[in-house]
Amino acid sequence: MKKQSIGVGLMGLGVVAGQVARxxxxxxxxxxxxxxxxxxxxxxxxxxxxxxRPQAKEMGPGILTTDDDEFFNEPDIDIVVEAIGGExxxxxxxxxxxxxxxxxxxxxxxxxxxxGAELRALTEQYGVGLxxxxxxxxGIPLVSPFQHDLVANRISGIYAIINGTTNYIFTRMAKExxxxxxxxxxxxxxxxxxxxxxxxxxxxxxxxxLAILASLAFKSTVRPEDIFHDGISRLDSRDFxxxxxxxxxIKLLAIAKxxxxxxxxxxxxxxxxxxxxxxxxxxxxxxxLVEGDLVGKVLFFGEGAGARPTSSAVVADIVASALKIINxxxxxxxxxxxxGKVIKPMSQIETRYYMRMNxxxxxxxxSQISKxxxxxxxxxxxxxxxETNRREQTAEIVIMTHPARExxxxxxxxxxxxxxxxxxxxxxxxxxx
Amino acid sequence: MKKQSIGVGLMGLGVVAGQVARxxxxxxxxxxxxxxxxxxxxxxxxxxxxxxRPQAKEMGPGILTTDDDEFFNEPDIDIVVEAIGGExxxxxxxxxxxxxxxxxxxxxxxxxxxxGAELRALTEQYGVGLxxxxxxxxGIPLVSPFQHDLVANRISGIYAIINGTTNYIFTRMAKExxxxxxxxxxxxxxxxxxxxxxxxxxxxxxxxxLAILASLAFKSTVRPEDIFHDGISRLDSRDFxxxxxxxxxIKLLAIAKxxxxxxxxxxxxxxxxxxxxxxxxxxxxxxxLVEGDLVGKVLFFGEGAGARPTSSAVVADIVASALKIINxxxxxxxxxxxxGKVIKPMSQIETRYYMRMNxxxxxxxxSQISKxxxxxxxxxxxxxxxETNRREQTAEIVIMTHPARExxxxxxxxxxxxxxxxxxxxxxxxxxx
Numbered sequence: 001m002k003k004q005s006i007g008v009g010l011m012g013l014g015v016v017a018g019q020v021a022r023x024x025x026x027x028x029x030x031x032x033x034x035x036x037x038x039x040x041x042x043x044x045x046x047x048x049x050x051x052x053r054p055q056a057k058e059m060g061p062g063i064l065t066t067d068d069d070e071f072f073n074e075p076d077i078d079i080v081v082e083a084i085g086g087e088x089x090x091x092x093x094x095x096x097x098x099x100x101x102x103x104x105x106x107x108x109x110x111x112x113x114x115x116g117a118e119l120r121a122l123t124e125q126y127g128v129g130l131x132x133x134x135x136x137x138x139g140i141p142l143v144s145p146f147q148h149d150l151v152a153n154r155i156s157g158i159y160a161i162i163n164g165t166t167n168y169i170f171t172r173m174a175k176e177x178x179x180x181x182x183x184x185x186x187x188x189x190x191x192x193x194x195x196x197x198x199x200x201x202x203x204x205x206x207x208x209x210l211a212i213l214a215s216l217a218f219k220s221t222v223r224p225e226d227i228f229h230d231g232i233s234r235l236d237s238r239d240f241x242x243x244x245x246x247x248x249x250i251k252l253l254a255i256a257k258x259x260x261x262x263x264x265x266x267x268x269x270x271x272x273x274x275x276x277x278x279x280x281x282x283x284x285x286x287x288x289l290v291e292g293d294l295v296g297k298v299l300f301f302g303e304g305a306g307a308r309p310t311s312s313a314v315v316a317d318i319v320a321s322a323l324k325i326i327n328x329x330x331x332x333x334x335x336x337x338x339x340g341k342v343i344k345p346m347s348q349i350e351t352r353y354y355m356r357m358n359x360x361x362x363x364x365x366x367s368q369i370s371k372x373x374x375x376x377x378x379x380x381x382x383x384x385x386x387e388t389n390r391r392e393q394t395a396e397i398v399i400m401t402h403p404a405r406e407x408x409x410x411x412x413x414x415x416x417x418x419x420x421x422x423x424x425x426x427x428x429x430x431x432x433x
Numbered sequence: 434m435k436k437q438s439i440g441v442g443l444m445g446l447g448v449v450a451g452q453v454a455r456x457x458x459x460x461x462x463x464x465x466x467x468x469x470x471x472x473x474x475x476x477x478x479x480x481x482x483x484x485x486r487p488q489a490k491e492m493g494p495g496i497l498t499t500d501d502d503e504f505f506n507e508p509d510i511d512i513v514v515e516a517i518g519g520e521x522x523x524x525x526x527x528x529x530x531x532x533x534x535x536x537x538x539x540x541x542x543x544x545x546x547x548x549g550a551e552l553r554a555l556t557e558q559y560g561v562g563l564x565x566x567x568x569x570x571x572g573i574p575l576v577s578p579f580q581h582d583l584v585a586n587r588i589s590g591i592y593a594i595i596n597g598t599t600n601y602i603f604t605r606m607a608k609e610x611x612x613x614x615x616x617x618x619x620x621x622x623x624x625x626x627x628x629x630x631x632x633x634x635x636x637x638x639x640x641x642x643l644a645i646l647a648s649l650a651f652k653s654t655v656r657p658e659d660i661f662h663d664g665i666s667r668l669d670s671r672d673f674x675x676x677x678x679x680x681x682x683i684k685l686l687a688i689a690k691x692x693x694x695x696x697x698x699x700x701x702x703x704x705x706x707x708x709x710x711x712x713x714x715x716x717x718x719x720x721x722l723v724e725g726d727l728v729g730k731v732l733f734f735g736e737g738a739g740a741r742p743t744s745s746a747v748v749a750d751i752v753a754s755a756l757k758i759i760n761x762x763x764x765x766x767x768x769x770x771x772x773g774k775v776i777k778p779m780s781q782i783e784t785r786y787y788m789r790m791n792x793x794x795x796x797x798x799x800s801q802i803s804k805x806x807x808x809x810x811x812x813x814x815x816x817x818x819x820e821t822n823r824r825e826q827t828a829e830i831v832i833m834t835h836p837a838r839e840x841x842x843x844x845x846x847x848x849x850x851x852x853x854x855x856x857x858x859x860x861x862x863x864x865x866x
Contacts, residue, residue, distance in 0.1 A: 023585055023727065027585065031585070034584055133582065138728075139582075139583075139586075139725075139727060139728035139729070139731065140728075140731055141577075141578050141581075141582035141583075141731075144574075144577070144578075144581060144582050145574050145577075148577060148581075148749060148753065149566065149572075149574035149577050149745075149746070149749050150572075150574075150745065150749065151467055151748075151749050151752050152456055152464070152744070152745050152748035152749055152752065153572075153745055275713075277710075277713055277714075277734065280710055280713050292572075292745065293741075294456065294572060294741045294742060294744055294745035294748075295571075295573075295735060295736070295741070295742050295745040296572070296735065296736045296739075296741065296742055297734075297735060297736070298572065298573055298574075298733070298734065298735035298736075299732075299733075299734035299735065300731070300732070300733060300734075301710065301730075301731065301732035301733075301734070302729065302730060302731035302732065303728070303729045303730070303731075306729075308726075308727045308728070308729065309727065309728050309729055311585070311727055312582075312583065312585050312586055312725065312727035312728040313582070315584075315585035315727075316581060316583065316584050316585055319584050319585065320581065327760075
């Protein structure tokens, strides 16, 4: 029997799920036109406390359920949309939906980053689709370009600003000269940072998203635990001032590169040239720069979070799932994994470094420092003496190095801190030109 | 009988077609992996003079043909790739391919801009696909986002730098202070501008591309002749200097907007705030900013031309066509036209203006000018007196207006030129904030 409509089951009624429900209702006519059949919201799985939301009260009692079995036993659901977030119970829900033969759409970065490979395998076994465009970068097309538009390319690198919270904080620090805690407080007041902001400021959120992008770009399984991540709280307003003087911006970048043998993936604050396009990406905006052998550099920019942008991606995935169901084809992924590659250890990466340190204000200091660096085969590209504290007889200096190995740099810092003339190594930030 | 491979027929062996042929060969293994079957280049339709190309000689005699019938009668071609360019004979070739039941892929902006609606109707009649990602913006995904990723959005505006030649010329004029003809000469030396550069510098090329993007974004048929276009040659190096002083960059923008009743589409030089992202797009790069009701602002950036980026899009389209063929579904477009909208006449658009003029260097001049503008309900936002020529007793002034109607502005300029105190209205450039 030919279907007359496509049934959607929604899990969650938070800001994203609520907005998805609104789009399915408000744009029903135009979506039906594009799909060829109406998309009908059949069930919404909520928690007991969600029942008090104004939106829940508008929905009528037949649609809402707090019962898992009632939701999964509804026969007229073709597509399950998971917008709960977090690892558990979302991961179990997605598995249950797939093994029940439903196509699934999710905005859940944590589950896809941690369990994407298992879920993909399960969808192939059950002949259904798994779509997760909304899991990275809100409504910016990022998953789909790797799966379709860039399929002829060998991707060599990804350079991404994919955490709006930290980008907002860095923007305030750079433009207003405020320190980290003041910028964080502002972000929290505006709702850009959570009360417990650790996942954002420590780079965990960005590492989840990078795991998803790198897996797609390199046709490999890159897991969050493969990704080095370092937070933003150790950056000082004076680092931003010095960066500006040197012609750089500071951004929390998620970087992934591959060569023939190794994949490199890391999230940490980076100096980037201030005339680069990524340096212009301010506030809560996201941007992902992709380098491919044919396409060269392409960049995707937009709002990386928020209910409306995220719903744009979720609904596009629902439409794509519906079209697959109507056209009656299984979802044999065209997206094949390449043979496994080794993840490059962080100690082996090579980059330039910015180092800020307090040293004794006297002759011969620089020769001692450069000897330590030279012993580790690190050469200095420039040294700038910044402020001097006459009373304490110290000076602050900024060193920019030529490309060096991470391990050598870390060993040097260790040794420098034991030098008599070095009061403190205040900061070490990697540089990407 | 199940197919064992997908046959590709290529029309042309110029830079783009030649690169597509190379990618199909060099990346045969990985493309076969993604498609599930090999993509085999069966025939290449060339002109007699192409036979002398080194690449033609490498191909072997069986593949090349100068004969249309031989090409179209080859039974094992499933996908015809047209990379000849220009309206004729490409349009006829595409029609012949479609009516022969072949899926078609083209990089031809002129044919799609002028005849896209007819070709789409023909593909629906014959149940084949028409793909043209490479017709706009090289390898940057621009067609596909409108057809898939942004499908839940109502698109309100497109702001695009989609002609690399003119963007290169403006970049040189802005950064080096050279005049138009010197910048054009440089662009020609580097191969960025053709010997006859009119299509680029008069905005015709950008208008073709905007017709394609606006048709997709607004689900309408926007034809090149619906699009006002104005060239870049009347811009002077001093306009760039004044723009900089005022906090603006000058770009050749392709702009399309829609409201409930009207579509507005135009290509002309524009003042844009110098801290906007589009202002940072330099040299031959392209960028397209899209505004949607859900997604907000998204921007796509990359190399807008060149054989390799263009081949990235063409091969992605070949892969998509091949997957459709293998999955055995017709290509019923999910992309439905909305009821026709009226194109807004250029005279009715509203924008701010930059006006540069030479006037008599004496009292009362400004009151005469502002009276003319005021009579047309145009108010002045700022006036700056630039250089004074004491010998000729003239001064150059720059006026920025508040938003005004195009018709009123054009009438004002006409009247201003007849004022005794106005020597010349040197330039009038629209402003988008």
